[in-house]
Amino acid sequence: MTITTCIFDAYGTLFDVAAAARVVAEEPGREKLAAVWPQIAADWRAKQLEYSWLRAVAGTYVPFWEVTKDGLDWAMERAGLQDDLELRERLLALYWELPAYKEVPFMLAHLKAAGKNCAILSNGNKDMLEGAVDSAGVGTYLDALISVDKVETFKPAREVYDLVGARFGYAPEEVLFVSSNGWDAAHAAAYGFNTVWVNRMGLPMDRLPGKPGRVLSDLSTIPELV
Incomplete structure (x- = not known):
């Protein structure tokens, strides 16, 4: 057919879902992110998907944007960057411009x-x-x-x-x-x-x-x- x-x-x-972390890591003054951005990008994507599956199974749907933010928060905490709120907002903003x-x-x-x-x-x-x-x-x-x-x-x-x-x-x-x-x-x-x-x-x-x-x-x- x-x-x-x-x-x-x-x-x-x-x-390209890795682009947000990669682009921000190249900005001046982002040395901490530059050292770990591949890990953050990978963890962010992995948790984004895992949380979507778990929410589907549990019947606790929220819009994907909320799952995306939760995934980034986990990734940043694992990398020890959870207190950098400006970085968080910058990464989230670029996710709308992949x-x-x-x-x-x-x-x-x-x-x-x-x-x-x-x-x-x-x-x-x-x-x-x-x-x-x-x-x-x-x-x-x-x-x-x-x-x-x-x-x-x-x-x-x-x-x-x-x-x-x-x-x-x-x-x-x-x-x-x-x-x-x-x-x-x-x-x-x-x-x-x-x-x-x-x-x-x-x-x-x-x-x-x-x-x-x-x-x-x-x-x-x-x-x-x-």
Whole structure:
């Protein structure tokens, strides 16, 4: 069946989540952060995801922005920087301006030229996604920004993936779902989507019921698949 719709995860897939810590670490007077920014970036992302899963299981949903702040607070405390409130605010501000990976505009432009629907399906709340999309300048290529806020739970809950069909009206087999999270691509595959795992870090395959249909190192060849 022909692929009609290309759905992308946002954070880590289209947008570089490590950029906030990396950029701030390069600013004058940020020597303490410069020494630990890779750890903070990794811990921030790990806790952001862990807290979303735990909240989904426990039924204690809050918007992803609250999860993002909680994850940063944990990461900063682990690095001994929890008292630097100005640094915290600076890092959080830049999370609304994450850059897209360099291949993203070209890739999306080619998909739209081929007549494909393109959208984001993300844990991020709508205003977070709008900020990242506007900052990266890729809004013209996207038909929808779909947030889990509509169902008040997080990926990989099935009701999150249901949002794609509700928005576009296509069967799962007509959808190409792309994520940099192996667990997300695996669950999307089990749901019935065609899937691509963008494995930028060369990680092992997750041991989960579903398996991504393709594994790529970046997004540049996505248009060739559809």
